[in-house]
Amino acid sequence: MFYQLYELNHAALQPARAFADAMHALYSNPLNPFSGTVWGRSVTATAELFERSTRHYGKPEFGLHTTKVDWATVDVAERVVWSRPFCRLLNFHRDLPAGRRPDPKLLIVAPMSGHFATLLRGTVETMLPHADVYITDWTDARMVPAADGRFDFDDYVDYVIDMLHTLGPDTHVMAVCQPSVPVLVAAAVMEQRGDPLAPASMTLMGGPIDTRRSPTAVNVLAEEKGLEWFRDNAIMEVPWPAPGFGRKVYPGFLQLSGFMSMNLDRHMIAHKDFFMHLVKDDGDSAEKHREFYDEYLAVMDLTAEFYLQTVDSVFISHSLPKGEIRHRGKLVDPGAIRNVALFTVEGENDDISGLGQTQAAHDLCVNLPDSKRAHYMQPRVGHYGVFNGSRFRAEIAPRIMDFIASNRQDAAAAKPRLVRSRPS
DSSP: OHHHHHHHHHHHTHHHHHHHHHHHHHHHOTTSTTTTSHHHHHHHHHHHHHHHHHSOOOOOOOOOOEEEETTEEEEEEEEEEEEETTEEEEEEEEOOOTTOOOOOEEEEEOOOSSBOGGGGHHHHHHHTTTSEEEEEEEOOGGGSOGGGOOOOHHHHHHHHHHHHHHHOSSEEEEEESTTHHHHHHHHHHHHHHTOTTSOSEEEEESOOSOTTSSOOHHHHHHHHHOHHHHHHHTOEEOOTTSTTTTOEEEOHHHHHHHHHHHTHHHHHHHHHHHHHHHHTTOHHHHHHHHHHHHHHTOBOOEEHHHHHHHIIIIIISOTTTTTOOEETTEEOOGGGOSSSEEEEEEETTOSSSOTTTTTHHHHHOTTSOGGGEEEEEETTOOTGGGTSSHHIIIIIHHHHHHHHHHTOGGGTTSOOOOOOOOOO
């Protein structure tokens, strides 16, 4: 009943939110003589803070309409090129001159871990000038009718394989955080089958390949509690009248509570500063707060079966590094990977996926030539900085594009260049 109580509480606060909106409109109106005073700005700040703290945040937009290619600004159009009940594949189509040599196709597999794919907006924006970018746009499980069936780890792997088949040869895949495991499994399955459409390269970023290495608080919690605890305390049914009514899910608001509790003091300070920025009429700082939390507080539900399987196989049983992970009942052998080039990226201060957890992928791909593998550790960044921010743009993204360029299937004559981490 906890999910139902959460929704009931949100509905009960609707009149208070409406009143807060009215007060905000009244005291921010320039015709109101109090609007320019400290008192007036304090009222509007209080009203906005209350409304933002109690609302449901919808799925944000990518909002990427232009990019620069070859030093020229070109239009970007977002389009759906593949669709299933639990995911759409989006392409950011660039209006490029006819006859220009095509850029590599890059499939970015966004994490299905509570936030929408728009969390990787900065990642997409950085890669757009250099690649034909596609991204997995996962669907909020509460919006998928129960009649559309279940979605588990095997389905996730099948989705990735199907997308790679849709995109065709010379596709490069980038997995950010959680998808590193299913993407590695998908590559192994395709190589075991001799699939000619296996990706040309895969870049795994801050992913939990082997959580026994440098375990973080997230890893320790999973091992201490055990699977039954998560089944009993984290799985709930979607309440009416959501389209997914009756579906068992891991609610996004529960995941968000876990995220925020890890750094609760920082979030409280951020909201206090937001209030003061509004009172001081510091519009730029207030807008930065809105932009960040509009994204951070927008969360989605995960299907119960996928969530529990991930907790069990990745964080408790360590099935992949132990060589025990299966796909559709068949044992998966990462040693079958001989052609898919592997690049792993980690952050020095990552508190979600500890150092060495992603690099462990190299120990599993034992038959991959040295010319097709590389690892990079980015100093002075945490988990988020592995795929976004100034250091990602300046130091990580160029290495990824260099690795992709060295492993393009239509440029086999190019000499591969290893990317090594700089001395700390």
